[in-house]
Amino acid sequence: MRRSKQRSQQRSTGKLLLGIFAAAVFAFLLLPLLVVFPISFSSASYLQFPPPGYSLQWYQRYLDDPSWIEATIRSVQAATLCTVLAMGLGVPLSFFLVRSRLPGIRLLDRLTAAPIIVPTIIISIALYGVFSRLQLIGEWYGVAIAHTVLALPFVVILVSASLRSFDEAQEQAAAGLGASWPWIIWRVTLPQLRPSLVSAAFLSFISSFDELVLAMFLSGTSMTLPKKMFDNILMEIDPTIAAVSVLQILLVSVALGLTTLFGRGALTTTITR
């Protein structure tokens, strides 16, 4: 009797300590995101914390500066094209990798993950060499194509995981009833893959929108948003970048919320796999 009581007491102390430790780590993770908010609303003319007063001047500065806006538009364009390309190429590729019975298909499946294993700096200078010959440096679609290479493995991992658990008998049933194959894929298969498709598209967009290393080499003088932020951090740390950061955090939160709603936890599978 007494021993079991003692033991349950020990256990709850252990649980409490574990909880405190986890809470501290979560605080460490969230702290940098939280500190950006008050700074972005600062009324001071330089970086000061805590801010002496509040204003919207840094958001105003961001909106009024054409170079910030141009960089933002360029990044949105590149991320959109990257998403379209990565989905348009990656979803069909997943069908091939999951369903083909060709010899060597397992190896090919492994090889498509290579762009996430090879360090980005290596891909960056490799493409820098090729793109400067083709005079693609400074073109936003060049950056988008390069980003597609990085996004493709994520799309394949997510989509093929849910394709593997999809029951092909449904397609055969539809075919037996006379439906054509493109129609079957569109109406039977893809709707059931929706959670992983939503997550894959989100992942492609964000990965391109945030990517800096490739963009540093390939975007030249027409900067993407991350490149502009990088230069801004190096030159003058003013709170404009805090305002940009807040907008980015909000964008990601909304996208993350929507993806959780429609993607049903498929997001974490990319990393846990």
Add this chain to the structure above:
Amino acid sequence: MSSPGHNREVIARRRERGLLLLAVPALLLLGAIFAWPVLRLLSMSVEGGTLAHFEKAALDGLYVSVLLDSMKIALMVMGICLVLAYPVALWLSRAGRVGLALGMFALLLPFWTSVLVRTYAWLVLLGRNGVINRTLRDWGWIEAPLPLLHNTAGVLIGMVHVLLPYMVLPIYASLLRIDPDLPRAAEGLGAPAWRSFLRITLPLSLPGVSAGCALVFVLSLGFFITPALLGGGHVVMVSMLIEQQVREFLDWPFAAALSTLLLLATLAIYALIGRLTRGARLATQ
């Protein structure tokens, strides 16, 4: 002529052809924009049939020390991440629905936030007159500001912050796969909680631990932005060296040799961890 077996073969072949057609555009892109450029770069390292560039990387003390420093930093990041991540993963695997949702949010929001945003925030937090130093001085805990930025400490903090989720999630996944009856049975038979943890939960979660370690180590080895900004030029990683060789000295062959070494190290670690993971899986079966 048209036996059913023959027919089935035709259908199967047509199916394979259709599937292959689906893959062609993606494979072309990966070949043209990834495989070919990377192989072309790597081949530059032995241009002219000489290994001189590798010799330079292996013998010149400056470059050797950068390579060793990168390894050291990657190891430290991996170690710190492991120590922080395991308890968090354990907590998440035992949390209720609300705790799990909150924990995942705290883990995934920074994960999806731009590395630049976070690096900027660390600059604000860690500087001489940054938020942390100011607060600690106001509370009277320290007299002089702690050196947290433009040194190894700053780089470690920034990198751990970026890479922590890569460690937590694989460990969490492997903890979830453990049959909850096992530790329960051990405790039912009289084992104290710490022993059932050490003898059952910990060994069974090793595949996740090794996967997380591999991921974090490999990613830190190739890290670029965070050390460049938080190290303030005092911490040089291989990737920064490669960038410098290309941008400033236009020394492509040497950059290619360094890239080859970085890639080989990366692949070796993956192979090693793959073997360890398989070993751990076999041992627990």
